[in-house]
Amino acid sequence: MLRALKLEPEKCTGCMQCEMACSYENEGVFNPALSRIKVFEFHEQGGFAPYTCTQCEEAWCMHACPVEAIVFNPETGSKDVLAELCVGCKVCTIACPFGTVNYRADTGKVMKCDLCGGDPWCAKACPTGAITYVDIADTGLARMRAWAQRGGATSARFNAPVAKDAQNFDRAKA
Amino acid sequence: MAWTKKVLRVNLTRGTISVEPLNMQWAQEYLGQRGLASKYLVEEIDPKCDALGPDNKLMLVTGPLTGTMASTGGRYSVVCKSPLTGTIACSNSGGYIGAELKSAGWDMLIFEGKSPKPVYLYIRNDHVELVDAGEIWGKSVWAADKFLRARHQDPNVRISAVGRSAENGCLYAGVINDLHRAAGRSGVGTVMASKNLKAVVCRGTQGVGNVKDPLRFMQATETAKKVLRDNAVTGQGLPAYGTQVLMNVINEAGAMPTYNMRETQFPGAHKISGEAMHQPRESDGKPNLTTNAACFACTIACGRISTVDRGHYTIKNKPEYWGNSGGLEYEAAWALGSDTGVDDLDALTYANFICNEDGFDPISFGSTVAAAMELYELGVITKEHTGGIEFKFGSAEALTTAAELVAKGEGFGRDLGMGSKRFCAKYGRPELSMTVKGQEFPAYDPRAIQGMGLAYATSNRGACHLRGYTVASEIMGIPEKTDPLATVGKPELVKAFQDATAAFDSAGICIFTSFAWTLDDVAPQVDAACDGEWTTEKLLQVGERIWNLERQFNLAAGLTGKDDNLPKRLLKDAANIGPAKGHVAELGKMLPQYYQIRGWNDQGVPTADTLKRLGLS
Numbered sequence: 001m002l003r004a005l006k007l008e009p010e011k012c013t014g015c016m017q018c019e020m021a022c023s024y025e026n027e028g029v030f031n032p033a034l035s036r037i038k039v040f041e042f043h044e045q046g047g048f049a050p051y052t053c054t055q056c057e058e059a060w061c062m063h064a065c066p067v068e069a070i071v072f073n074p075e076t077g078s079k080d081v082l083a084e085l086c087v088g089c090k091v092c093t094i095a096c097p098f099g100t101v102n103y104r105a106d107t108g109k110v111m112k113c114d115l116c117g118g119d120p121w122c123a124k125a126c127p128t129g130a131i132t133y134v135d136i137a138d139t140g141l142a143r144m145r146a147w148a149q150r151g152g153a154t155s156a157r158f159n160a161p162v163a164k165d166a167q168n169f170d171r172a173k174a
Numbered sequence: 175m176a177w178t179k180k181v182l183r184v185n186l187t188r189g190t191i192s193v194e195p196l197n198m199q200w201a202q203e204y205l206g207q208r209g210l211a212s213k214y215l216v217e218e219i220d221p222k223c224d225a226l227g228p229d230n231k232l233m234l235v236t237g238p239l240t241g242t243m244a245s246t247g248g249r250y251s252v253v254c255k256s257p258l259t260g261t262i263a264c265s266n267s268g269g270y271i272g273a274e275l276k277s278a279g280w281d282m283l284i285f286e287g288k289s290p291k292p293v294y295l296y297i298r299n300d301h302v303e304l305v306d307a308g309e310i311w312g313k314s315v316w317a318a319d320k321f322l323r324a325r326h327q328d329p330n331v332r333i334s335a336v337g338r339s340a341e342n343g344c345l346y347a348g349v350i351n352d353l354h355r356a357a358g359r360s361g362v363g364t365v366m367a368s369k370n371l372k373a374v375v376c377r378g379t380q381g382v383g384n385v386k387d388p389l390r391f392m393q394a395t396e397t398a399k400k401v402l403r404d405n406a407v408t409g410q411g412l413p414a415y416g417t418q419v420l421m422n423v424i425n426e427a428g429a430m431p432t433y434n435m436r437e438t439q440f441p442g443a444h445k446i447s448g449e450a451m452h453q454p455r456e457s458d459g460k461p462n463l464t465t466n467a468a469c470f471a472c473t474i475a476c477g478r479i480s481t482v483d484r485g486h487y488t489i490k491n492k493p494e495y496w497g498n499s500g501g502l503e504y505e506a507a508w509a510l511g512s513d514t515g516v517d518d519l520d521a522l523t524y525a526n527f528i529c530n531e532d533g534f535d536p537i538s539f540g541s542t543v544a545a546a547m548e549l550y551e552l553g554v555i556t557k558e559h560t561g562g563i564e565f566k567f568g569s570a571e572a573l574t575t576a577a578e579l580v581a582k583g584e585g586f587g588r589d590l591g592m593g594s595k596r597f598c599a600k601y602g603r604p605e606l607s608m609t610v611k612g613q614e615f616p617a618y619d620p621r622a623i624q625g626m627g628l629a630y631a632t633s634n635r636g637a638c639h640l641r642g643y644t645v646a647s648e649i650m651g652i653p654e655k656t657d658p659l660a661t662v663g664k665p666e667l668v669k670a671f672q673d674a675t676a677a678f679d680s681a682g683i684c685i686f687t688s689f690a691w692t693l694d695d696v697a698p699q700v701d702a703a704c705d706g707e708w709t710t711e712k713l714l715q716v717g718e719r720i721w722n723l724e725r726q727f728n729l730a731a732g733l734t735g736k737d738d739n740l741p742k743r744l745l746k747d748a749a750n751i752g753p754a755k756g757h758v759a760e761l762g763k764m765l766p767q768y769y770q771i772r773g774w775n776d777q778g779v780p781t782a783d784t785l786k787r788l789g790l791s
Contacts, residue, residue: 013413013475015468016270020243023381028388030242031277031381033330043353046464046479046498125243127399127473 002077004136005113005120009049011130014041018050021125025116034104036113037122037131050131052122053100053113055079061112064095070112077136078115086110176238176385176703177201178281182302184295186369187228187287191302196281202706203789205713207237208264209680209720211253211282215262216723218284221731225257225361226343226368228288234275234334234374235283237682238704241276241382241470244395245402246684248273248470252357254365255731258345258538258593259612259636262727265348265362266640266679268469268477269355271332271376278378289370294335296326297376307372314338314581315350316531322375334374337533340367342583344591346538346614350530354500355469358535360613360635391702398687398695399473405690407650412476412686413466417504418448420617424504425512427649427658428752429622431615432512433567434544435608435741438619438749442517446507450519451478457485462519464498474686478502480523488524488574495527502526505639508617509540514547514573521570525577532581534591541614542594543576545606554601561585608744611636611737620744620761622754623648625656625664628764631738632668634724640685642671652689659753661760665768673717680720681713719788722772722780726790735778738765 019035027034037052059079062070069085070092072078081101088108092101101112113120115133123133179196197214204210211233223229232254239247250272256263275283278299292311293304310318315337322333332352340347340363347363348356357363385391402408411419424430425443432440444450451463460481467477480501482489489495502510502523510522529536549555550565557564561579563586565572579587589597594614598607608615613636620627625644633641644667648658656663674693678685681700693710701708728737744759769776773784785791 010465013466013468013472013477015472015475016273016470017243017473020471024243024388024392027381029381029383031379031383032273033277033379034381043499044497046481048465048467127245127403128475 002136003118003133004055004077004139005052005115005123006132006134006139007050007052008130008132009047011128012039012048012050013128013130014039014048015127017125017127018122018131021121025121026111034111036100036111050122051100053079054098055113055115060095060097061092061101064091066091073114076115076118078113080114081110081112083107083109176242176382177206178276178279178382180279181282181284182280182297183284183286184304185286186289186293186304186371189289189304191304198705203716204720205238205677205680205700205716206281207235207240207249207680207682208251208253208266209676209716209723211235211251212262212264212720212723212727214282214284215253215255216727219255221255221727223255225255225260225365228369230255230365230368232285232362232365232369232371233282236272236276236281237680239699240682241273242385242395242703243392243471244683244699244703245399245473246469246471246687247682248472249679249682249684250275250357251679252349252362252366254362256360256362256635257364257368258361260731261360261611261635261733262724263360263362263365263635264679265357265359266685267349267351267355267357268472268684269332269352270470271334271351271374272682273470274332274376274378276378277381278376279380283374285366285369285371288368292370292372294322294371294373294375297374297378299378299380310372312338312341314531315533316353318373319353322373326375328377331375331377333376335372335533336363336367337531338582339532339534339580339591340364342588342591344534344580344583345593345596346535346591347533348535350533354530356530356533356535359537359638363533385703386705387702391699394698394702398691398699401695402473402687402690407652407689408474408687409690412474412689415448415451416466416476416478416501418451418478418502418507420504421447421507422449423649424618427622428749428754429619429649429658430508430512431608431617431619433515434513434541434548434606435615435619435743436548437751438622438754439752440512440515440517442515443512445517446502446511446519446522448504451480451501455483457483462523463501469684472684474684476686482524482527483520486520486524487571488521495524499527500530505617506536506540509537509614510573511540513540513544515567516570516573517568518570521574525574528574528577528581534580537616538593538614539577539580539590541608542590542592542597543573545594545598545608546576546590547572548606549598549601549603552603554603559586559589605742608741609637610740611733613637618645619749619754620740620759621749621757622752623658624661624760624764625658625667627740627744627759627761628664628668628768629671631740631761631765632672632768634721634728640675642668642675643685643688644668644671646671646689650689653692659757661763665764665771668764668768669771672721673714675717676720677713677717680716715788719790722784722788722790725780729779735769735776738778
């Protein structure tokens, strides 16, 4: 079964545990500057969002690479950078529409998420479930359920206060 | 290891910057953060020096766990001599800059002297420079933050700064980092501004990598995180309601200081509580609270992110305040709210925004406003003094106008910026100042929680809840329940909390973990990270050593056992309502016993034997 990182910004608290886990697993150091996953704060709006490579099927970065240093990993579905082949030309960083491939000045290579070989540390470290590693077909399931409930709540069988409580409960993350 | 073993020393008078190795013997004796900087301060300054003169030093210090995956490992402290109390000052803050300083390679920054003109310090790893701050002097923390981000073209910098209140000499100004986290108490921001230092701008990209035993460290931190997750307070109460989970609890316990501590319960508590922050507002259907937020590495996430109602009088025509920012913590809600009798949640949230925007402590500010309201009620001060404001208990408008005046250092705000002790003395009623050693009380009335009376009286930085939080035991039953109205056993309880807290602080973690953790949970994390052997016993001894070191500083600064006292109101006027009705704070029953178990003489001075035992002679 292929799995994917499921990101739920509304659960993110901005604690950076994912960034430290990522840099520790990949670089042996607690260093957000070297993390493949990033947490962004939206101060005025009052929220946080984790973001990283979502492993495109037709990956722009992979197709753009002139030396085939980005390869498809059939076991995890990830697109992995082969550091020994990467020449640091940065074409992949231009090709990627999402900005999730980035150049490192200290190594002269690019870095991106490789799902830690199928056991992503960011997901293990996230204390709130904002990052989970789920069946690749099910990333939308929880959100569908929430909308299904909201739709259902307007029907006669549910009463509104129950749905409202559920929303407050979600907000409280209790 | 876990320390970077590097200290940055900045002489502001001469404009010089030097690098020196961390004193590793002191790191073994004081661990880091609060303890370590206190040791440096004691060694380097004359305790009798003018807190706002060039001889005082200002230290920004991280702990060995700061910047690591240990939960809450993001804390830093600002340490100096306090202008508010004349004691040692150590104010602890979360947010992100602590970890950033560590990631830039610095255990500690030491600022000496006074710059001839306003400057800020820019740090990018080993690149450190003092930069002219002429363009941001006279601006708020928020305005300075915006300017500095734009100037350095780096969205990833972390910034600590002082606001206009500090520049104008408000004695309880803090150092604000990440817009709404604060090294808030005792006027550490006033000291920073007195040195003409506006801000520290930091970007660190080196990370923290030198933990002693990485595998064991990862296991220890994971185990400890599970303890936080499974605990009702740190796993549920704090994420959902923040520290504001306490508002209704403490009010019901009859320990809610109200109307300048005249009363012990506030009728409007439910309107300004953590629960109230979840209630949709009538005007726009949105609750005050938008989301909770974590500081760096924190798996609790008690932080509040809030908005003020756009239709509220405070911000109606001020779109710059329409967005989210740091919301009410319990201490701010209490001091701005119940102590002043204001039960308007939006007004409190706005006042709290202003405290963050211009960098002053909402506890000391709220308490000083409360004292002023009492003096106004008594007719001691009038509209002539307040600049025309009707300064009555319960007036939201008086509160929010006062906040704006203190922020800018204008008019009546200058008076209020002196703090409650000097304010009440100025108007001839010193007994109405609710302070210990010149610092205003936090949110627990010691008539209803006896241990806190002793904790306040003996706190090394004046009245403070974060030096020995016996509320945990007396109200919440952590680690075991004690009777809040009893005095028996409280000296031992206070000492145990004070010593353990000093160790928690010095590790670089948040004291809120101690709702779930004991030092038995901390020791394995410190031991896996740091050189040497770190057991619970060693941490406790480090804590006790720090406590006595701070005490020595204060005694050398001229304080005596007589300063271990509470205002007459709390000692003589019994609570007239709630579970503590008929009780006063019985400090006299606890203090002698406390001195004794501390190994101090009856004047509160550590004996030679005690100093020798702790390696302080």
